[in-house]
Amino acid sequence: MNEIRRLLEKYFLAETTLEEEKVLADYFRAGEVDAEFLQYAPFFEYMEEEKRVLPGEDLEERILARIGLAAPVRRIKFGYAAAAAVLLCVCSLFLVVRLSQDRVDGVKVAASGGVGTPGKGGAPGGVVTATIKDTYDDPEKALAAVRQALLVASVHMNEGKNITQKNMYRLNNSWQAATGN
Amino acid sequence: MNRSKWIFFFPLLLLGTGVFAQDDAIGKFFSKYVEDSRFTVVSISPKMFRLMSKVNWDTIPSDLKQTVSQLTSLRILSTETTPGAFYKEAMARIDRKEYEELITVRSDKDNVRFMVKEQGDVIHELLMIAVDKDGFTMMSFVGNIDLDKLSRLSSDMGIKGMENLKNIKRK
Numbered sequence: 001m002n003e004i005r006r007l008l009e010k011y012f013l014a015e016t017t018l019e020e021e022k023v024l025a026d027y028f029r030a031g032e033v034d035a036e037f038l039q040y041a042p043f044f045e046y047m048e049e050e051k052r053v054l055p056g057e058d059l060e061e062r063i064l065a066r067i068g069l070a071a072p073v074r075r076i077k078f079g080y081a082a083a084a085a086v087l088l089c090v091c092s093l094f095l096v097v098r099l100s101q102d103r104v105d106g107v108k109v110a111a112s113g114g115v116g117t118p119g120k121g122g123a124p125g126g127v128v129t130a131t132i133k134d135t136y137d138d139p140e141k142a143l144a145a146v147r148q149a150l151l152v153a154s155v156h157m158n159e160g161k162n163i164t165q166k167n168m169y170r171l172n173n174s175w176q177a178a179t180g181n
Numbered sequence: 182m183n184r185s186k187w188i189f190f191f192p193l194l195l196l197g198t199g200v201f202a203q204d205d206a207i208g209k210f211f212s213k214y215v216e217d218s219r220f221t222v223v224s225i226s227p228k229m230f231r232l233m234s235k236v237n238w239d240t241i242p243s244d245l246k247q248t249v250s251q252l253t254s255l256r257i258l259s260t261e262t263t264p265g266a267f268y269k270e271a272m273a274r275i276d277r278k279e280y281e282e283l284i285t286v287r288s289d290k291d292n293v294r295f296m297v298k299e300q301g302d303v304i305h306e307l308l309m310i311a312v313d314k315d316g317f318t319m320m321s322f323v324g325n326i327d328l329d330k331l332s333r334l335s336s337d338m339g340i341k342g343m344e345n346l347k348n349i350k351r352k
Contacts, residue, residue, distance in 0.1 A: 134224060134225055134226050134228070134229045135222065135223045135224045135225065136225065136229065139229060139232040139233045139235060139236050140236050140237075142225050142229045142230075142232075142233060143233045143236050143241075143249065145223055145225065145255070145257075146225060146230075146233075146249055146252065146255055147241075147245060147249070149223070149255055149257060149320055149322070150245065150248060150249070150322075150331065150334055151334060151335055152309075152318075152320070153295075153307065153309050153320060153322070153331060154331050154332055154333075154334040154335035155335040156286065156293045156295070156309060156311060157284060157295065157328075157331065157332045157335075158332055158335050172313070172315070172316075175318075176259070176261075176315075176316065
């Protein structure tokens with residue numbers, strides 16, 4: 001009994017060794033506990049019970065499930081990043097194509113400024129600009145040209161219906177006069 | 182996951198429009214001859230079409246106004262030199278998959294072809310190629326084109342319209 005008392009005192013001072021703790025546990029597990037130590041019995045019973053609580057067999061799966069739950073979230077984030085990257089690439093490709101086309105247009109039209117347009121000082125063919133240049137500077141003149149072109153197209157479309165060949169040629173002639181030829 | 186599929190699909194759509202943006206098969210023809218002194222070139226950009234909205238439209242018939250307002254660009258190439266040869270070249274360059282032949286007017290003296298490029302039901306580009314012994318003309322209208330309105334333009338204006346044309350030119 002004295003041995004048990006000594007060990008208990010040591011135990012609560014947290015000075016027992018593992019072996020001594022085992023002696024105590026065995027003593028309380030045996031069931032014949034002295035009335036003097038009865039107050040400690042529930043404590044040691046509790047410790048025994050707790051030892052028997054083992055992780056369930058599915059613990060691993062549950063942990064993985066938890067992790068698995070977290071993983072898709074990260075993957076989705078990566079997906080967005082990838083999508084954004086693809087989008088960026090495609091957009092920039094698109095822009096590059098567009099811009100290079102515009103530049104070609106600019107060269108084309110700037111060059112055309114010198115060919116058939118009255119009142120333009122640009123050197124024919126030699127002007128290279130990044131911006132689009134029109135044949136006409138004045139919207140009204142441009143409108144007149146568009147109107148004329150539309151008319152020519154329209155007349156051609158109705159050709160043989162209500163426009164005579166003679167009128168057609170008049171139109172053609174006036175068209176050519178307008179465009180400088 | 183379904184949503185991110187769409188996110189991947191969206192750039193493909195963009196790419197699709199990018200391919201469509203390179204529309205002008207005849208653009209090659211234009212760029213080839215734009216600096217050629219044998220050709221007369223008229224080019225009106227989308228920017229100029231936007232500027233036109235500021236012009237005084239009071240004297241402009243409404244059909245014409247509507248037609249013009251739907252256009253985004255106009256290019257004209259014409260020459261008096263070897264019209265037949267240029268006509269053949271132009272016809273050879275046109276991608277028949279893109280351009281659908283609309284109207285062909287053939288007489289003993291001249292030959293006019295209208296071709297359209299459609300996107301859905303909308304005519305996106307109208308290409309006119311005309312040739313006679315005196316010259317070759319190629320016109321490309323880009324925009325939203327209403328053929329009914331276009332054909333009405335000349336009949337509405339009739340001879341008067343053509344007289345106006347002459348005046349315009351002398352200015």
